[in-house]
Amino acid sequence: MDKTTRKVDGEIILFWALPFLALTWIVIFFLFPGFSPPMSPTMSADQVAAFYRDPENLPRIRYSMILFNWFGVGIITFLSLIVMQMKRMAHRTPILAYCYLGCSTGGPALFFLADLFWLMAAFRPERDPQLTQLFNDLAWISFTGQVGFIVAQCIFLALAIFLDRQDSPVFPRWVAHFNLLIAAAIAPAAFVAIALTGPLAWDGLLSFWLRNGAMALWLVVMTVVVGKTIYRQRTQEETAA
């Protein structure tokens, strides 16, 4: 094989795209006026309409959500890198990797849906406030409540690590426990619609701060873990060659 281009090199390029993507996500988070502080679900239709009509907010909503539209789905590259590592694990079937792959399209598709609803709400803010509120509700429920795929992903990865029974496993054991912990932290957000106030509401402690905090932490920790693993893989392939 050609020494200069190993298969894993492509993965390393994809891996180093991640900090750039993460940077855009941070920008989106702070640019979107609905996140800092999170919009309250108790706002009336007129207040929601006024929020979108506010000349301070409107351009920030539009540009942040256009950015989100561009780069949000970029997470799939990272998730696919994890799939590649899962395929290296000592499993008898590829089924866990298939599960992870299935989830890695489902989750981002729902984020994308939320992004579209936000953009639609901002497209003609002068329309009937009831309609603006409807789009706003749809966006927040899709964004906050749709945690099923993320939770399942963490559990599938944890399972894969537990079942990876070899002398030098691909990921260390603690990554599995960490993923289960993150899954537990994200899970309550599924019940976001139960209340308009309190910790479960979409601006609440559990649904917004804990969930998004857990996802950010997951991203940071998994980046380090996956990065280390890919570089170790490269060294192994070099010595094997």
Place this chain on the structure above:
Amino acid sequence: MSLWHRVAWHCKNNPKIELWIMWWAMFCFYQLFGIVFALMTRVMPPPKPWWDHARIVQWFNDNHYGLLWGFGIIFLVAGITASMNALIAYSMTRMSVSRVFSYIYLAIYSLSTLPGMLLTAILLTVGALRPDRDPAIISWIYDAAFTGFVGTMGVFFIGTSVWMLAVLLDKNRVFPLWFGYLNICNLLTEIVVAPMWIFKEGPFAWNGVIAFWVDTLVFVVYTIAFITLLRRMIVREDFGDGPLPELEQRA
């Protein structure tokens, strides 16, 4: 041995544990799906398509907590659908057909969850979220949710056709031939349901005898059949207990 010990033993020693976990996940998901959609949210059997605004608002009010909690559960467990798609895709890798069949199945069914289930759940959750919303908008949500739920056809139609073709072509008889034919019945239901986009009452409406009841019965029979057959496939699978083939190569 207690149940807990048995489960622990299987996790440690059963070579088919990956498959069994996926099978049980699928099994539990369908139970949960039935409980949430039939008992908690009252989405199945569906309410009437000809109701006026006031009656629709009343339906949302009657089922307020059922909808919110029920779909909360669905949001939480939606990811399990991935495990059953993976199991079925895996079943196709065991057949004497090209891998392309399992990849098509995986791709189509990863997509199907969104229009077939989650979009309805999101819409109805938003509908139940604010009882004081304009009744005209609530009625729009209601229509969008039920037409989307009952009227999602293509993904299941193509997905079932691919599975059917794989089963009929398979020489290893992973699934019996009759199951291949049963797939034809299931994909025909996706055609039969189409008139629900045209009629607001009668046998072809979204709650009609033909478009809903007959189709749902066929789907239930089909689902029970493939859950049972997948179990049989896993039971027959023979991995042995030795080291994994790849690992031997690596060593």
Place this chain on the structure above:
Amino acid sequence: MSNGTALNAARRVPGQIDIWYFVLIEAIIFSSYFITYMLYRVWESPLFLQSQVHLSQNFGALNTVILLVSSWLVAQAVQAAREQKFDAAQKLVMMTMACGVLFIISKIFEWSSKIHQGFEFSTNRFFSFYYFLTGIHVLHVLIGFIFLGVVIYQLRSPQRRSITVIESGAIFWHMVDFLWVIIFALLYVMR
């Protein structure tokens, strides 16, 4: 038939047993459609009778005869295949398919004349059932072409020629035939 149990050992399932399960399930599903049709017919009897006037009895009878003849042809084909006359069998299956094509062409003519007269799928309940039942049946004719195609593929090469598969294809085609017989009676002729 009198000493049926004694003969039971000599009896065999024609075709694959799997195709019979399929025929059973299809028969049950279609029965549910027929019963639904009858229910609505009883509830809205005058409407159904008035709308029925506009159907062409001649088309219906012609369709039935075409399908009966096609069934006869495919039954002969199976017989020929059993007697190792594979070329003859192939020709007979081709003729069966020609009958199927004829059936579909006559159906398209019938539908387009109805649409010209202003009777569409959503015109009234009777015509919904008319287009639904005939439509789903034509779909089965199309699926039948696939089955017959498999039969021809089997007949072509000496390496294949599995009698079981050939019989199964024929059984599906006969099912399409007998479903039409009931549809003809319910839609066109009954009062």
Place this chain on the structure above:
Amino acid sequence: MSAIDKRLALVCLLLTGVTLLSWWLGNSHGSHAFALNAGITCSVILIAALKVRVIVWEFMELNRAPLRMQRIADALLASLIALLLTLYFSGRAA
């Protein structure tokens, strides 16, 4: 022509004849015939049942199949026809 071929031809002739009979039933009463008519309905449905049974027995060769299959087929056909006729007559009575 073998015995089986003759038998098939006879069956086809019978079925076509019966079809023409029900076609005649549907046409014989002129254009004002589209009124409820239990006689026509009953005979047409029974003729259809007969045709189905003949197709299944002769063409699909159920006559040589195990008895259990025959019984299931007969039971299914009989219950469908019975249900259709019951519905029809209960509708007329109401």
